[in-house]
Amino acid sequence: MRRMTRRTGPLAMFFKGFLKHPVMVGSIIPSSDATIAKMLGPVDWANTKIFVEYGPGVGTFCRPVLKKLPNDAKLIAIDTNPDFIAYLSEEIPDPRFVPVLGSAADVRRIIAEHGAEHADYVLSGLPFSTLPAGIGPKIAEETAAAIRPGGAFLVYQFSPKVHDFLAPNFERIDHAIEWWNVPPAQLYWAWKD
Numbered sequence: 001m002r003r004m005t006r007r008t009g010p011l012a013m014f015f016k017g018f019l020k021h022p023v024m025v026g027s028i029i030p031s032s033d034a035t036i037a038k039m040l041g042p043v044d045w046a047n048t049k050i051f052v053e054y055g056p057g058v059g060t061f062c063r064p065v066l067k068k069l070p071n072d073a074k075l076i077a078i079d080t081n082p083d084f085i086a087y088l089s090e091e092i093p094d095p096r097f098v099p100v101l102g103s104a105a106d107v108r109r110i111i112a113e114h115g116a117e118h119a120d121y122v123l124s125g126l127p128f129s130t131l132p133a134g135i136g137p138k139i140a141e142e143t144a145a146a147i148r149p150g151g152a153f154l155v156y157q158f159s160p161k162v163h164d165f166l167a168p169n170f171e172r173i174d175h176a177i178e179w180w181n182v183p184p185a186q187l188y189w190a191w192k193d
């Protein structure tokens with residue numbers, strides 16, 4: 001395992017992941033610092049116990065989330081790619097960090113297995129518009145059911161089409177564009193009122 005870290009930095013690891021599963025990864029460049037700061041800006045960290053991330057890849061968001069997360073909280077990071085999960089388990093030895101090999105569509109079962117009824121926030125970097133048919137709507141529906149009232153689904157995407165997945169499940173959706181990203185990112189905050 002340790003050999004994988006010495007050989008492969010996060011960018012190379014991400015690129016390898018893209019070459020192996022281009023449709024599932026959906027991007028060849030990880031998110032920018034500006035995207036991360038803007039996306040996480042509205043999070044009420046003091047009242048966060050369970051933060052879930054879908055599609056963490058090589059952990060571009062995991063580290064900034066862990067910097068802000070209270071000591072007694074958990075970051076549950078769910079990815080379908082076993083290479084990314086093995087890489088994250090090795091690279092981020094933080095007791096609050098829980099990398100899980102699985103699908104975002106099973107979020108409610110996964111958080112229940114970690115002793116939680118609800119998530120405070122769910123962050124997604126999933127390529128919604130290229131996921132297999134039916135998966136995007138299912139993930140949006142399961143996520144809305146998993147988030148507590150007052151929490152939010154934070155979504156960054158290249159395509160504004162993701163709004164179509166969010167709209168049936170969330171009443172209030174804020175939107176912004178982060179131009180300092182390759183390509184520019186559409187950001188959505190879908191609130192559970």
Ligand SMILES: C[S@@+](CC[C@H](N)C(=O)[O-])C[C@H]1O[C@@H](n2cnc3c(N)ncnc32)[C@H](O)[C@@H]1O
Binds near residue numbers: 102104126
């Ligand atoms: C665009 S990459 C995310 C990149 C990273 N979060 C960043 O900020 O740079 C999309 C990720 O979603 C993962 N993925 C695809 N389908 C998934 C699913 N159904 N559940 C969880 N992860 C999934 C892929 O393996 C990949 O790691």
